[in-house]
Amino acid sequence: MEYKYRTPDQPISLDELKSFLWGAATRLRGQIDASGYKEYIFPLLFFKRISDVYDEQFSGFLAEGGAEYAGMQAEELAIRIPDGAHWNDVREVTENVGQRLVEAFIAIEQANPGEEADGRIIGGLDGIFGPKDGWTNKAKMPDHIITSLIEDFSRYNLSLAACPADEMGQAYEYLVGKFADDAGNTAQEFYTNRTVVDLMAEILQPKSGESIYDPTCGSGGMLVKCLDFLRKKGEPWQGVKVFGQEINALTSAIARMNLYLNGVEDFSIVREDTLAHPAFIDGSKLRKFDVVLANPPYSIKTWNREAFMNDKWGRNFLGTPPQKCADYAFFQHILCSMNNTNGRCAILFPHGILGRNIEQEVRANLIDADLIDAIIGIGDNLFFNSAMPACIVICQTNKDRHKKGKILFINAKHLVTRKNSESYLEESHISEIVKLYNDYADSETVAKVVSMTQIQQNDNKLNINLYAKGISEDSNVSWHEYPIETLISRVYEQSRILHESIKVLSESINLSSK
Numbered sequence: 001m002e003y004k005y006r007t008p009d010q011p012i013s014l015d016e017l018k019s020f021l022w023g024a025a026t027r028l029r030g031q032i033d034a035s036g037y038k039e040y041i042f043p044l045l046f047f048k049r050i051s052d053v054y055d056e057q058f059s060g061f062l063a064e065g066g067a068e069y070a071g072m073q074a075e076e077l078a079i080r081i082p083d084g085a086h087w088n089d090v091r092e093v094t095e096n097v098g099q100r101l102v103e104a105f106i107a108i109e110q111a112n113p114g115e116e117a118d119g120r121i122i123g124g125l126d127g128i129f130g131p132k133d134g135w136t137n138k139a140k141m142p143d144h145i146i147t148s149l150i151e152d153f154s155r156y157n158l159s160l161a162a163c164p165a166d167e168m169g170q171a172y173e174y175l176v177g178k179f180a181d182d183a184g185n186t187a188q189e190f191y192t193n194r195t196v197v198d199l200m201a202e203i204l205q206p207k208s209g210e211s212i213y214d215p216t217c218g219s220g221g222m223l224v225k226c227l228d229f230l231r232k233k234g235e236p237w238q239g240v241k242v243f244g245q246e247i248n249a250l251t252s253a254i255a256r257m258n259l260y261l262n263g264v265e266d267f268s269i270v271r272e273d274t275l276a277h278p279a280f281i282d283g284s285k286l287r288k289f290d291v292v293l294a295n296p297p298y299s300i301k302t303w304n305r306e307a308f309m310n311d312k313w314g315r316n317f318l319g320t321p322p323q324k325c326a327d328y329a330f331f332q333h334i335l336c337s338m339n340n341t342n343g344r345c346a347i348l349f350p351h352g353i354l355g356r357n358i359e360q361e362v363r364a365n366l367i368d369a370d371l372i373d374a375i376i377g378i379g380d381n382l383f384f385n386s387a388m389p390a391c392i393v394i395c396q397t398n399k400d401r402h403k404k405g406k407i408l409f410i411n412a413k414h415l416v417t418r419k420n421s422e423s424y425l426e427e428s429h430i431s432e433i434v435k436l437y438n439d440y441a442d443s444e445t446v447a448k449v450v451s452m453t454q455i456q457q458n459d460n461k462l463n464i465n466l467y468a469k470g471i472s473e474d475s476n477v478s479w480h481e482y483p484i485e486t487l488i489s490r491v492y493e494q495s496r497i498l499h500e501s502i503k504v505l506s507e508s509i510n511l512s513s514k
Helices: 014-028 034-074 087-091 097-111 143-154 165-187 194-204 221-232 249-261 305-309 327-336 357-368 427-439 452-457 484-512
Strands: 115-117 120-122 211-214 241-246 267-271 291-294 344-350 372-377 390-396 406-411 417-419 422-424 447-451
Touching: 014 034, 014 143, 014 165, 034 087, 034 097, 034 143, 034 165, 034 249, 087 097, 087 143, 097 143, 120 267, 165 221, 165 249, 194 221, 194 291, 194 344, 194 390, 194 427, 211 221, 221 241, 221 249, 221 291, 241 249, 249 267, 291 327, 327 344, 327 357, 327 390, 357 452, 372 427, 406 427, 406 452, 447 452
Parallel strands: 211 241, 211 291, 241 267, 291 344, 372 406
Antiparallel strands: 115 120, 344 390, 372 390, 406 447, 417 422
């Protein structure tokens, strides 16, 4: 690909930006593992973006009122670049480039503290460039590699005029997905299929002025998608308060960069263990939010069950989950974080939480609390790089009268498209599932409204197939109509799904027997 320097007002097409960013990342092949790309590319992208936007804004002030005026106005910018810490300052360095880069990162972080308001820290760049040790390890990242990356990024101007916030946000999300794809299964907690998140946002219908929270926010994609939902409807989104918590230092930094690059400034992302140290507190209770979205880590075994048994925040109100799987600990944290008046949540879970015997008592208490609104089974392979089937659990603190004492089960496993080894929901799929949810009525074998009594008769099992059988995607298709290449591909794919399903089933049996 031929690179060209650009003038500040020359726009970059989204496809060109994506190609450029991934091309820069591939320079690291052979130098570090693919799972480590994000540690270097995201900080460089953010550094280049804020430097170019700073230049763009400073030039505007300069043209408006001269050098002295521009200097004063620059002090009031949302992101300030201190002297000596600009992209161009680092670009001039030829030796110990990594060390110089780290010095610039630290200077920018210190020059842009967050603001304390509303019982939280809003925005700010403290720690946003993530861990910095890798940059100064010359065996891992020698000067010539860093210099090559800097020169790659220097070929493009990433000002707002050349690259608007929505385009930058889309490119960023593309990069998140590419990194997850290249890194393999290690990326599952880092990245959630964005079409599934679109579905969750459509069901929750976030409104302007509401608060949105993700207790295991990863790269921040769920939070961004909720704001996109408002943007697409032409509704004000700037007043939405965004909250997130993430245990991994680099991933939490990436989430903050993601929000900034999407034009969001009113957010609070905290790096901390959600179960051990919930970050958002209101007196002696958890802070309450209007909308909660989450894709909690699946069945973690290393967590402090004893502390949760006597949780001072009252998050064990349904009971204490088993040590071997903390899913219902995250579930209860989310339920306790919902606004008492209009709180609602959508949680992406593996199907195991719906029927495992080891969690039967906690699940029975959950059903009795009448908080579950709907359970939606979605297609295979929509957990990133995993054939494990997933479901979305929708809850409300104040269910509509016609929903009380009932749960809607939707079996939408057939509504999925797989292309080039990628599974996703099309807009038509999302629309069909949302309609089934909004109708809240029986619909052949796909949707079923079930009373609490019937669920209790099934030993409080919430397995979707017990109530909504669903339909087969191939029920009306003869196999001879497919090309042989497609059939072979399907055989391999179904074999992979079978092996992973057996693995998950085996794990569930082991958990239930303990």
